[in-house]
Amino acid sequence: MSVDLRLVAGRVAGGDVAAFRPIVDHTRVPLYRLAARLCGNLADAEDALQDAYASAFRALSDGRYDGRAKIETWLYRIVTNACVDLLRKRKERPAEDTREPRFDGLVRAEARVALTELDAMLKSLQPQDRAALVLVTVEGLSAKEAAEALGCTEGALEQRLVRARAALRTKTEAGEVSDGRA
Template sequence: MSPDQSTGDQSPAGVAVSDAALLGAHVAGDSDAFATLLLRHRDRLWAVALRTTSDPEDAADALQDALISAHRNAASFRGEAAVTTWLHRIVVNACLDLMRRRRSRPSVPLLEEDGEAGHHGIADPRDDFDRLEMRMEIDKALSALPLDQRSAVILVDIEGHSVAETAHILGIAEGTVKSRCSRGRARLAVSLAGLRNPDTAPGVPSGQSTRDAPITRAGHHAGVGLDLGPDRAGHPLAEPDPEVSQ
């Protein structure tokens, strides 16, 4: 199955419709095709916008601009990369343009809504607190990265794009992607040292370990990873609007 295929949307014959086919149908005049494509990828596009801007309002504005641009310029897609890569490039560029215009605005740490299915039995409230605390620290560290490094780290380490795909999305050389990721990861390693090794966290008295503090036990022992899943707080795409071009 190609990167542009999904079993989630099928033709009347039961054959999966690819992203490229949906985009082509939209260009040909199918009024529902773009909404179907958006429904398929809305969560990842929102997550990219939110993590890139670090602000739900800015993410919503940038994503709206990006989707309008994609809707109107779909005929420019040449199939040189996956449709998802094309969409991500438009979203990232819209975020970067907006952030350059609003550079003086302070960023707001990202928060992820809890309450997702998957908890069995009685959850320990301390675990929820620790997860939230860890998430806030990671988002704070990401937000503090220079914009070029943040974009590269988000696309490669969080969204899972290859270096080549990220280079295409950002319009830069693959070597530049590797360099930006390397520098960004080095900064994150310093910023998140207290989560990886709680005994070195700021404010921990000499001879005392944060492992002795029960309320932060789960967060400190869980390790630090950047695969945080889709951000849904303030998701503007809960119901995709087929009239996005208006």
Template structure:
């Protein structure tokens, strides 16, 4: 299923946004439940695991969507999810640039919570692998990192990523190819410490 569309039979995002513009608070709640978690995941990874900053970005992106609602054109040209992803990407870029100017080191990436059913050793290895991936992602150039997160973590299609990143599909494909090569190169030397055999895929 397309991550930027609603499930079969569910009211489309644009219709919910139109209802919100007419004063329907329940529509806003439904739309926020759909969009905010996706934006939060994306922003958290873009910002190197900084959950607090990602929450700020998510809140600001959703507020901007609510302000846009009265002028929204439900003509199929843009989806609310695509629009809010683009806003979040721009907000993340602004924060990363401010960080770089202040010369702050990025916060250590937060790993996903371990599976309570797995062993302690497996949990430690899973956390180590997640941290290694987060660190490798954080080391990518910003546009490559954004494309890789949207495609391989959020599961969006290349045309949707092109809309979000305001670029062409071929440029997205190039960013993805370079990002994947860079990730493989950064993680290649860590296979033994991450618990992978030489003949095992990461």
């Protein structure tokens, strides 16, 4: 069953609070995956996604969604911004804060290991460079969609991708990438 998210967004803007649920149901899996890949751990991904949905709901309710971008692209931008903010704050958080989310049955052990390895590779990148790389390379967004999600031009996106790939290549060649396990 296909859901026209623009129509649903219009209902939310018109005061139908319950209409936000289909938006969450339709986008939760890809946005959670994006948040996990950007944040590098599931607890932070849950926090960022919850903040992003709250922001999106407020924006829709206040009529701040202008309809120029697809709802999904607009939500990618909100989630990306929430994750980038969280990554910036993470630098201030003590290293021993290693919360794990409650087990929800959606994430297998192999996925947790893969996420840990991906985070180890990406943690040295600037948050915006990390976001650009994940959106294009991992999530498969087009350059135009990723640029919209990051609120930048396609040229700026390409610069972020070049910078991120060069940094990863340098670290990989130097043998500096590890998952932090003994």
